[in-house]
Amino acid sequence: MESTDLLMESADKRDVRVKENVCEILELAGIKESDLNTVTQCLYSTQDHQVNDMILLEVDEDILKGLNQEDALSFRGNKHDNAMLCTQTRSYEVREAEISNSWLLVPNLKLGKATGIGEVAERTIEKHNVKRIFNLYYEVKETKPDLVRLSSLLNSSSFNGLEYESTVDKNTLYSWERLQNVLQASDQELKQALSDFLIAEIDGYLRLISFDVEARSFNLMLDYFGEQSWELDEVDKENTYECLNELIYKPVFDVIFKRYTEVSTKTKDNGDPLYKFDEQKCCAVIAKILLAASPVTEYKEFMETWNIGTPEKMQPKQEYLRGLALIMYNTAKVQKEVISCPEADLSNNIHDRLNELFEIKAKWTVEEITPYIIRFTKGVINVNALLTKYARCSTKNGIKYYGSKHGK
Template identity: 30%
Template structure:
């Protein structure tokens, strides 16, 4: 019997006798539960299958968020909100407990009863429940917009305030590393001297024009672009590390011609960039005038179509005359109510196909776009087309 135990075997046997329980019915080990004098400072975290497999594979889980943020839990590729959840049953957290399977071999009249002390480290009434969410990534654009990159000649060598390395973004943004890198790519960001930067639009378009002009002047097939030759042609104008990163945003490696190092032009993205350069300069554009201007502005051989502009323009074909104007999704608030408020300020009634690209970022597996719109907007149908208006619209 443990020296820590102040209950005697006689006491235990007397208790069992009063309960009319025969000792022969029981395994010969009595465990006495005691609470620790001091509870440790930790929280219990529920793990779903994916999170458990992440830990079992040797990967890490990281909790992110400063004092003013709700904490989130991140794997290398996903982000989970952490909700403090109460449980109706109290949980006893113990380092060890003897189970039936461990002592079932101890049977027989010649086996003496023993007493073991088991310490409860913590009594738990709640735990952290992780829920998969869409991370709040707009902050990346806000942070990087503080210091737009306008070219190396306009940079101060020793001024790094408001600049963000990947490590700094990981400690600031409540998202996984993969989600942060994907957002940086979606923003056409570049990494320069260890910091991630957003290019000023004019500087970005200047490098973009070098690429498209080279392709046009050299009559380069769209699937046989030589990156090294293109970079070398502009080496005295744009640093190679910057040029190559902008180049990759508009090309893909041609895997059908291995060993040659050829790249394929991303035709839709090139057309989209040209359209942005035209539309940013004007509040609204006559749609019938814009379409030929846009087509004439791209490299000969490319075909423009309005589907290439999903999420960056509003097209009002029913206005007189039909109009198009620049309205990028990435500039809208992340809050659902604020985003819808902004959308309905810009356009009182939205066809479903037009509004979906502006809501997709906020959708989750639990609340897809259709459910979001049903919850926060009013739907009507006209000539078989679904339209959405504000909840309180007249």
């Protein structure tokens, strides 16, 4: 039998246990000494010398895989937040759980075959100190990152132009490292959340570009594009910046240009890349500028103004308004209207957001509501799964609509 004796003693009896005592206990327990390996390990409780700076943490396969690949683990949040464990790519809630049987931490304890010492017939007595007795451990559950405060943190230090920098409170500025410390999210999740904003790194700090700066800078780029009579896929980045460098701060130019263009299939004569304006993103930001000036506009008037405000090589389309505005019929005025409804202004909680959306409009198609709830999808939980769980489906004229689960 590949087994060994484990005998627990208190510290004040550590010098009493000898081979004869072991044999006596085995006899009293009705255990044949020949059924056991020849090593008996005596465990001694040393309460005065126990390790107190250690916890037990249960991990899933993803955390274990990350640790084996030398991924970093960190607990994030402020001292008043509930603990959250973050890997490079995932976030986990951490909860305390009880252990039904106490677990002992015993360094150098031998197990199985290690307690057999060949042909030696004499029983060997070994003494081991129990370093820690565990009655609790911590379990983890993967969760969505807590990024509710991100928008307010970024807004408090937004970049409004070089002329206003002298008035900025340095305590409101956030570097990447500071955001990591105060926000409960993995690095990958935090970077993904930041990509939803227009962020420039200025003097080592992550700065949200204010909408006024974005609109002014973007319009300057489009005006220059129009003056050059380029095709949409023939935009010269270096030429554009050279002309506008006195009007647009370089870090701001870089992030705006990156947001609204992509690398073209065409190149310059020297082989350097040219860029292509993203029609949808460009038309959407122009619509956003118009909606900021007039949140409710008669549909035909809006579409005409929108068309005039975009370069002639771009064609505004109604679907470009998704996530920015709703097209609704005003029965009192007997007219169709474009109504500002920015996704970013809605609640960061899925329940509250859906309640807000269903107050604005009782019934939504999947296409209409998707831009407003897609940020809450994850893994197998897609838009349809969210709507099935939180909304009620109905059909009219063969079209599926979703409304409040508790509505009529």
